Amino acid sequence: MHSANYSVNQFSLVDEKNEALTQLLANFSWQDEPLLKLSLPLFPQIDAISCIDDNATLDAFRHNLVSRLKQLKAQGQSLNLSPQLLDKLSFMWAAFLDERVIYESDIDTTAWENNTLVSQLFGIRNSGETFFTLVKQLMNDPSHNLELLQISYLLLQLGFKGKYHGRRAIELNQFIAEVSHALSEFGVLQTQNHRYSAYSKVVKKPYRMLLKPGIRPKWFWLTCIVVLTAAIGIYQQELSELYANQQDEYREMAKETRQYLTAIQPKNQFIEQKDFISQGSHLGQGSYIGQPSSMSNDTELVVTKQQPSDTAQQQVISSAPVANETTAILSTEISQPITKPKTGKRYLVQLGVYDRESAAQQLTSHCSNDTYPLQFGHIDTRTFVGYVTESYAQANTVSQFFQNHCQLVPYIKEYKP
DSSP states (O other), rough: OOOOOOHHHHHHHHHHHHHHHHHHHHHGGGGGOHHHHHHHHGGGHHHGGGOSSSSSHHHHHHHHHHHHHHHHHHHHTTOOOOOOHHHHHHHHHHHHHHHHHHHHHHEEEEEEHHHHHHHHOOOSOOOOHHHHHHHHHHHHHGOOOOHHHHHHHHHOOOOOOOTTTOOHHHHHHHHHHHHHHHTTTTTTTTTHHHHHHHHHHHHHHHGGGOOOOOOOHHHHHHHHHHHHHHHHHHHHHHHHHHHHHHHHHHHHHHHHHHHHHHSSSOOSSSOTTTTTTSSSSSSTEEEEEEEBBOOOOTTTEEEEEEETTTTOOOOOOOOOOOOSSOOOEEEOOSSSSOOOOOOSSSEEEEEEESSHHHHHHHHHEEEEEEEEOOOEEETTTTTEEEEEEEEEHHHHHHHHHHHEEESSSOOOEEEEO
């Protein structure tokens, strides 16, 4: 066993800092209460527990407590106090100091828990329950046990919980109230109750209930800060990666959206300086305008105008290749020639292009009208049907007319004679 490495002066300094304890001890009448007088040397040990910072100091402190408890019993015998009374007093202090060391010390107290003062001096392991059993026995005859009841009440006010550790504060407070009532019947607590409560508020450390024995608060909070900092860093990194992935997905979605919008946009009905002829079949082997195909650059276009009479004849003036350019010539052999505009662009509302002239005749018969007489011409072996307008606005009007009249969609393009 190690010798004590602290002095009485240390305890004096601790005692001087604790004003509540100083006031409490100064106002007791120790001469009339020998048990309280014998307990006086143990009070400084309460605050000395918080000064223990290593196992060597803890072993020396334990040796000092054992010596003081034995000395307490020896002094009590010199005062002719019964051994049973002294054993009960020593047991209460041993149980209180055991709990105080286990729950208040900042170092590992596993060895102390395995070998407490109560188990060493009295051979008892369940001191937390035995303490309250003993106090209940004393309250059965409080008049003959007032001093021990005062000691037990004082230790309870100093924070002893025993078997009521945890979430049983209501039961503990009820038990303390019973002890207080038993003492108040004999006028013991009239001038001392407030001093007990004041000291208990000073020395109690509720936050220690959250920590296991041996864990220092400063290391606990330092560990919490490190873990929290690491968690925040990991969270920020994961969050930044998530945002980066979301940005990539948003950019890809925007790109696909632009492509989709471009794909679904309707094609222009008018393309400047380009001629288109549809390929396919409608009313034979032709098709309505709206499916244009390019026209050979070496083709000369000849268009004739439909006569009001059903016996009108349509002729091709000429169809011959022209080198390095596309030339469209509109000519007719009819009694009433087509009037050409003097200024501005002209537009052809083209209804269809066919491989067989009979199909073009069928379309002409189907869409025949007096408002916009149809014109048709030949490109090589293909025949087209349409109407030439003087402006693009008129071309749109004519196109809308034929959409309603013939149930087809014409194709508008610039006409260059």
